Amino acid sequence: MKFGYARVSTDAQSLDRQLDALSKYGVDEILQEKMTGTKQSRPELDRLIDKMREGDTVVIESLSRLGRSTKDLLSLVELFNERGVTLVSLKENIDISTPTGKLLVTVLSALCQFERDLTVQRTNEGLTAARARGRKGGRPPIDKKTIEKALKLHDAKAMSVSEICEVCNISQGTLYKAINERKEKEIENGEKQTRFKHIDPSSSVPD
Incomplete structure (x- = not known):
């Protein structure tokens, strides 16, 4: 399609x-x-x-x-x-399926890393200046329950990604990251279960 x-x-x-x-x-x-x-x-x-x-x-x-x-x-x-x-x-x-397209992805990734490094540097400089004035800063961490709620809403397929992010007050990047991390864990757990099923009980060493 x-x-x-x-x-x-x-x-x-x-x-x-x-x-x-x-x-x-x-x-x-x-x-x-x-x-x-x-x-x-x-x-x-x-x-x-x-x-x-x-x-x-x-x-x-x-x-x-x-x-x-x-x-x-x-x-x-x-x-x-x-x-x-x-x-x-x-x-x-x-x-993006061609060599030129893959090169573009590499360049974009490098640019993103550069932008992240600049952001981190500026944030750290701002926090250092704020601490020097007796103030604390930084973005509060996203609650685990909020991520779980967002994933459940996504699995239900009753709302769009933007609606889920608005309800849970998170960014689309955060939601996609959570989806990908969960998928990686499921794949990892599936591989572990497969290895466990293939263990031959007769090969175990008796006490």
């Missing part, structure tokens, strides 16, 4: 150019929305993520139509890779 995704920042802008490009590429379905990329809620993108399956292709007119920032774009690219979904950007002529 080939999905097209189109977005503009305001109601005054037209989606026609993007829709024409996606139709010319030959997508099977186009999901479109008009809202600023800085807003956390993007219901059509959430719907696209829910619909896509392994082997599908997501086509966009340009990378700027998908991500709000380098970090957000990389998070989505990694999600597509984990789901076995190919991302194609027409303007940049990029397919």
Whole structure:
């Protein structure tokens, strides 16, 4: 299945150019929305993520139509890779399943790490200055029960990702991270159980 995704920042802008490009590429379905990329809620993108399956292709007119920032774009690219979904950007002529596309992911990852390092440095400098003035700072940790609640809502499939994040007061990145961490634990536990089942009782050493 080939999905097209189109977005503009305001109601005054037209989606026609993007829709024409996606139709010319030959997508099977186009999901479109008009809202600023800085807003956390993007219901059509959430719907696209829910619909896509392994082997599908997501086509966009340009990378700027998908991500709000380098970090957000990389998070989505990694999600597509984990789901076995190919991302194609027409303007940049990029397919993340090709060597050039994989290089892009590497560059995005490096940029994100650079941005994170700068953020950490600035945060630490700010905290140091605040402590010198007798103040404490830092973001409060997310409660484990909140993450569990968000995962249960996601499993129920009754709400979109943006709605879950709004209800639980967490970011989409936090939710996707929790989903991926849970999946990794399930895979790890499954491997352990498989190894346990294959242990031959007769091979155990008697007391």
